[in-house]
Every structure is written in structure tokens, then in C-alpha cells.
Amino acid sequence: MRQPMRANRWTDDFLDGFRQRGDPLADETVKTLFQRGQVETANDLLKQLIRNDQLVPGELPEMLREYLLRTEQLPAWADPDTVRHGEALFGRYGPQAVVSLFCGALPASYAAAHGVQVIHLTARLATDPFRRIMETAQMLIDVLAPDGLAPGGSGIRSAQKVRLMHAAVRHLILESGQWNPEWGYPINQEDLAGTLVDFSYAVIMGLEKLGCTLSREEQNAYLHCWKVVGHLMGLETAVLPEDIEDCAALAEVVQRRHFRASPEGQEMTRALIQMAEHVTPGNLFDGMAASLIRHILGEEIADMLKVPAADWTRYLIGPLAMLGRASDELGDNSKMVARLAEVFGRKLVEGMVWMNRGAGRPPFRIPSKLRESWNVQGR
DSSP states (O other): OOOOOOOOOOOHHHHHHHTTOOOHHHHHHHHHHHHTTOHHHHHHHHHHHHHOSSOOGGGSOHHHHHHHHHHOOOOTTOOHHHHHHHHHHHHHHHHHHHHHIIIIIHHHHHTBTTTTHHHHHHOHHHHSTTHHHHHHHHHHHHHHSTTTTSTTOHHHHHHHHHHHHHHHHHHHHHHHTOOOGGGOSTTOHHHHHHHHHIIIIIHHHHHHHTTOOOOHHHHHHHHHHHHHHHHHTTOOGGGSOSSHHHHHHHHHHHHHHHBOOOHHHHHHHHHHHHHHHHHSSTTTTTTHHHHHHHHHHOHHHHHHTTOOOOOHHHHHHHHHHHHHHHHHHTTOOOOHHHHHHHHHHHHHHHHHHHSOOOTTOOOOOOOHHHHHHHTOOOO
């Protein structure tokens, strides 16, 4: 369901300025580390960031401990009740939200031809196509788990880790000489705002496409959680959407400005679909991810990403969506597409729980409350 539009503050001139800006606090921390000749410390840091889900302050240099202290505070405008409301929504629709992430938000982010370049240049996706996707899913769960954004919560630490990794990637890419200035500054403020749109608005719109009906209050609560995360990850206040309508306006502008076909975006989409098929059992769900991407994003964006043509699963999704809407009108609360997405999402989550994330890395982690709520099985 498209949100009503208001006067759009997201002008090209406004966003062009933020396209040249990074994250001064995190960037300066990483830059100083390298300038002091502590390359070995920097390399150890990067290894720790990759292999551990949490940063351990006692094991870090003083400047990094200071970084953690300066970046762990929630913004003054963060509302605990609204955050809990957003967490409750995720608790109720978590498996469907994972499907919306896999089949809506992530491929939408891959459609931004300039923004995907930084991921491609890190070569992490090419060398291990599944780990990056799992890390993204882990962050989603860390942030939206009960108390994930409470003091000392897993979501705060996860955001701090990703923010520091962004700064390290910016530094290494700029030093490599492989960056094209036409792409903007690596992991710039506009691209970070676009990522916030993907994790909030795009997931919400995907949920609605999957038959989950959300009130405006619920949508804004979910967005509020991601605005808090955006603040923790170094987004400037000026590029944080005010509410769901403002976020919808930004989403439309980002699509106009940046959605283009690119080999890098197509490669990542291909890896995403392969992972979905790899972690779900047997052949029952083969083709489901591709069909759901087309269902959620539409044919134009799916073609841009070279998503395979939808197979028999498309003929299941479409009629179920219509039947679900019809049954709602008849007073039946069952939503068949939402249930299909719930089953698929649960299998995705269970597959990631069982999947080996690589040597020295902790397993995919789901809090017990969410396991019980979603009926997720696994180790």
C-alpha cells in the first residue's frame, strides 16, 4: 500500500551534499589507528569484528574503548515505549519480516547501482557469498529482539560494530585507489539513509505485500526502532525520516536517483537467491525466493536485477494473495500468503541456525523469546 505523499524535502541538491559525507567520529577513530602505525592492531580489530558478534571493550585499545562509550548512548528523542511497540511487531511477524528482508529490502538495496559498488570492492560477498547475508540477518534480529536497544543490548553493540566496520571499509577503499568519485563518498550519508529506508519502509511494504496488515502506528513504531539504529550507526539527524510518510518520500527519490541495472547488483541478487535455496530443506521451496522478489518488488526492478522468471510458485502466490484479501472481506482473519511467508521465513531462519558461519565464528543467534514466538527449531 503506497503511503500518501507530502511536500518532498528530499531534493537532489539536499541529497547531493550528503552523498559526499561519511561518519567523522568513526572515520577519525579508524584513521588515527592507521596513522599511529598500529596496522597490526587494526588488522586484529578487523578480524575480531568479522569473527565475533560482540565487541569486548577490555580487549580493545583505549581509542576504541572511547569510541564505544561515545556511540552507545541512545538519542534523547528515543522513546522506550515506541521501541517496545516496534519490537512487539517484529515478535509477531518475524518470519515474514525475514522474508521481506530477503525478497524485498536486500534486493532493493542491490538495485542502487552506485551504492552496491562498495560491497563489491570489499570482495567479501564474492569470497563468501552467504556470510555477509547472514550477518545482515543477524543484525536485524539483534536490533529488534526484546531489549535489543536497551542499555547494553545486543542491538546497540551490533550497530556499533557495523558502524566501525563501515569506517574501516571506507579507509581501506579510499587507500586502495579503486574508488570512482562519481559514486560519491564510500558508504556516504545518502546511502546510509537509503539502507535505513530498506530496513524499515521496504520491510513494511514487503510485509503488506505478504498479507500482513499494519496500522500506521505500528509502521511508525517499526520505523522508530530503525531511526534509533540509524543514529547509533552515525546517520546525521537531517537525513533521518520524520515518519513513515517522509520515509516513503525518501524511498521514491532514492529509487529515481539510483536504481539502475549493474553487474554487481545482479551478482548479489543471484547469491541471495542461491542462499535462500541452500538453507531451506529439500526442493520444496526452490523458486520461492525469486517468485517472492518479483511479487514484492515488481517486474521492473526484478528484471533490473535479472531475477529468474517466476516458476510455479508464482501461480501459488498470486491466487493466495487474492484469496487472502477476499477472505478478510468475508470476516475470516486467516491470510494465506502471510502463512505461506511465515512457513518460508521460519525455514529460512532454521536453515541459518543450522548453517556453519565459518571457522572461528559464533553460530546464528536467536533469543529464546523469539524462538518460542516463531516456533523455530534448531540447535
